[in-house]
Amino acid sequence: MAFLQKFNLEEKVGLITGAAGLLGKEHAYALGEAGATVYITDLNQEVCEKACVEIKKNCLNPKSVYIPLVLDVTQEDSVKKALGHVIETSGKIDILINNAAIDPKIKNNQLENTSRLENFPLESWLFQINVGLTGAFLCAKHFGNWMAENGGGVILNMASDLSVMAPDQRIYQLDGIGEKQQPVKPVTYSVIKSGLVGLTKYLSTYWAHKNVRANAISPGGVFNQQSDEFVKKLTPLIPLGRMANADEYRGCIQFLCSDASSYVNGINLLAEGGRSAW
Ligand SMILES: NC(=O)c1ccc[n+]([C@@H]2O[C@H](COP(=O)([O-])OP(=O)(O)OC[C@H]3O[C@@H](n4cnc5c(N)ncnc54)[C@H](O)[C@@H]3O)[C@@H](O)[C@H]2O)c1
Known part of the structure; x- marks a missing residue:
């Protein structure tokens, strides 16, 4: 068998959480192009x-199959119901991509910016951790357990370059306002993303003997019409000198979700243009 054949995902069933967002759709292209049946889940x-x-229209594999499914990762009943539906309709689950998260939009017109640690509301902390971290735990618990009991599978957690580095708050600073109004990358982001790396390592050993592999991907920032000012501050921090294009993680997804990575387990694949190497 040609080694390239190991990337083939025909006969595989995958599910992506938060799949209607920017990167969720990219993961869907990656799985569908390699032949998987993909459940597109979101709120x-x-x-x-x-x-x-949209994904079916643009997917290069005309045989790709995408199935819409409601899944709120914060609700355990919703996770169990989604698993039941997947098993009922496709007979199995091979790939879980924990991708859902809250991307907090920082407002800068407040007297005391609530993204700042000293003002950060407890409700925001609980809400964001609930989606980004507890949601990944709940999905891994139920989908992972099904995989472990039924021959194995792959869990992939979407972390971030900020899982291994502190945010450089200088790149979020705006001219002409005082320190108390300055927006920052919230503390939840670092906690969730490094927590996901811990969850990944835990999962990678927990069910390894049952052929469930767990890995994480840590993308760097994707260019998505951010301001010129922001891009100018961020890009010199990245050895490749630019932000990522949204489709540049498809190769990581195809690798880590397929047999091409059959001996890769427990890693956090940094795909951030080399930013953390500096
Ligand atoms: N975009 C980037 O530059 C970037 C960089 C590094 C890491 N990431 C990570 O990649 C992942 C995807 O990012 P994105 O930019 O596509 O985000 P996005 O905001 O475009 O998409 C997130 C999706 O999650 C969904 N969601 C929110 N709450 C949910 C819930 N309770 N249950 C199910 N779904 C829920 C949203 O509806 C949305 O469709 C996130 O984990 C993010 O932290 C993104």
Whole structure:
């Protein structure tokens, strides 16, 4: 068998959480192009269906199959119901991508900016951790357990370059306002992303004997119409000298979700243009 064949995901069933967002759709292209049946899950049916139509239209594999499914990762009943539906309709689950997260939009017109640690509301802390970290735990618990009991599978957690580095708050600073108004990357982001690396390592040993592999990907910032000022401050911190294009993680997804990575378990694959090497 040609080694390239190991990337083939035909006969595999995958599920992506938060799949209607920017990178979720990219993961869907990656899995669908390699032949997998992919459940596109997010908070409501309408966004899942809309995302499926868009992904199917643009996917280069005409045989790709995308199925919309509601899954709120913070609700254990929703996770169990989604697992039941996947097993009922496709007979199995091989790949779970824990991708859902809150990308907090920082407002800078407040007297005391609430993104700042000293002002950060407890509700925001609980809400964001609930989605980004507890949600990944709940999905791993139920989907991972099913995999462990049924021959194995792959869990992939979407972390961030900020899982291994502190945010450089200088790149978020705005001119003409005082320190108390300055937006920052919130503390939750670092805690969630480094927590996901811990979860990944835990999972990678927990069910290894049952053929469940768990890995993480740590993307760097994706260019998505951020301001010129922000891009100018960020790009000199990245050895490759630019932000990522949204489609540049597809190769990581295809590698880590397929047999091409059959001996890779427990890693945090940094895909951040070399930023953390500096
Ligand atoms: N975009 C980047 O530059 C970047 C960089 C590094 C890491 N990441 C990580 O990649 C992942 C995807 O990022 P993105 O930019 O596509 O984000 P996004 O905001 O575009 O998408 C996130 C999706 O999660 C969904 N979601 C929110 N709460 C949910 C819940 N309770 N249950 C299920 N789904 C829920 C949202 O509806 C949304 O569709 C995130 O984990 C993010 O932290 C992104």
